[in-house]
Amino acid sequence: MRSLLAILSVTWLATAQTPPAKSDGQYAGGIFSIPLSDVPKYAAKTKMGRATEAKSGGAKTSGSGPYPAKGAMDTSIPNHTVYAPIAKPNITMPIIVWDNGGCGTDPTQFGNFLTEVASHGYVISAVGKAGGLGRQSKVQDNRDSIEWALKGSAAKYGEVDTTKLIAAGQSCGGLSAYSTSYHDPRVKLLMLFNVGIFDDAKRYLIKEIKTPIGYFLGGVTDFGAPGAEKDYVELPAGVPAWKGNLDTGHGGTYSATNGGKMGIAAVDFLQWQMRGDANSKAKMLDPKTAGSLVSQNWKVEFKNWT
Numbered sequence: 001m002r003s004l005l006a007i008l009s010v011t012w013l014a015t016a017q018t019p020p021a022k023s024d025g026q027y028a029g030g031i032f033s034i035p036l037s038d039v040p041k042y043a044a045k046t047k048m049g050r051a052t053e054a055k056s057g058g059a060k061t062s063g064s065g066p067y068p069a070k071g072a073m074d075t076s077i078p079n080h081t082v083y084a085p086i087a088k089p090n091i092t093m094p095i096i097v098w099d100n101g102g103c104g105t106d107p108t109q110f111g112n113f114l115t116e117v118a119s120h121g122y123v124i125s126a127v128g129k130a131g132g133l134g135r136q137s138k139v140q141d142n143r144d145s146i147e148w149a150l151k152g153s154a155a156k157y158g159e160v161d162t163t164k165l166i167a168a169g170q171s172c173g174g175l176s177a178y179s180t181s182y183h184d185p186r187v188k189l190l191m192l193f194n195v196g197i198f199d200d201a202k203r204y205l206i207k208e209i210k211t212p213i214g215y216f217l218g219g220v221t222d223f224g225a226p227g228a229e230k231d232y233v234e235l236p237a238g239v240p241a242w243k244g245n246l247d248t249g250h251g252g253t254y255s256a257t258n259g260g261k262m263g264i265a266a267v268d269f270l271q272w273q274m275r276g277d278a279n280s281k282a283k284m285l286d287p288k289t290a291g292s293l294v295s296q297n298w299k300v301e302f303k304n305w306t
């Protein structure tokens with residue numbers, strides 16, 4: 001009897017919530033996303049107000065890291081902009097696949113932030129180009145970046161480690177990162193900025209996320225944060241997750257000089273995850289460490305990391 005019930009309940013679950021085979025979905029951002037026309041509905045549920053840490057419009061630099069970087073088009077990966085160190089660095093670089101807010105196709109609005117990350121020794125293939133492509137991004141654009149890196153094309157920027165592959169993005173671009181990692185073990189780390197699943201009816205998909213993840217959120221005035229709070233709780237048991245909120249609202253600090261505090265947090269997370277940097281790890285996890293994220297006004301929670 002008990003086993004019959006178990007079979008029935010498994011069957012019911014499978015019928016009610018069969019995850020799709022492909023992650024491309026109907027909308028930009030893939031199966032984890034929503035139509036753009038639904039955004040106001042979620043924005044209206046969120047407290048609006050001035051975010052004390054919001055920053056924009058900073059100077060353009062080549063990043064604060066040891067390997068001055070820039071973004072440029074690269075004919076070997078059409079429809080993308082590659083942010084990478086200007087000179088080949090003396091370290092092996094992970095690869096980041098980046099998708100933009102609104103699943104837009106002009107990554108230059110994130111240029112300060114992406115240049116900052118690249119200056120620490122990362123190759124980033126961002127969807128789109130200055131001025132945009134006249135369309136939204138597709139999950140396939142991110143897969144194109146992955147395949148470009150895996151076939152060795154990123155090597156012109158220096159030594160790369162294609163086993164260290166990160167999918168990242170802001171807002172719709174973060175949902176696109178979820179969709180990019182979906183059932184794709186090539187992706188080793190996820191970084192979602194100002195976003196989680198909006199539509200509660202799609203939250204069952206979080207059970208398909210097996211990749212360690214960082215959520216970088218903008219606090220109570222960030223309309224992308226409530227979904228991420230729920231995702232964080234619902235992740236499958238054992239998935240390592242870090243979640244921080246800084247009072248920036250949905251817009252973050254990406255266009256501030258060197259990407260502002262979002263830039264600092266992203267670099268520490270990456271240096272910890274990809275290079276095992278003990279100081280960066282302590283800044284992410286230990287509020288008592290000098291320069292910890294908590295001391296920079298982040299509200300931090302994490303699980304399955306020690």
Ligand SMILES: *[C@@H]1O[C@H](CO)[C@@H](O)[C@H](O)[C@H]1NC(C)=O
Nearest residue numbers: 065066067068088089090091
């Ligand atoms: C690697 O290059 C950076 C930046 O030029 C430099 O600071 C560092 O000392 C170099 N490391 C080694 C081991 O050569």
Ligand SMILES: *[C@@H]1O[C@H](CO)[C@@H](O)[C@H](O)[C@H]1NC(C)=O
Nearest residue numbers: 077078079133134135136144
């Ligand atoms: C680049 O994007 C444009 C605009 O959507 C599209 O027509 C073209 O096929 C894309 N090129 C590649 C190589 O994907």
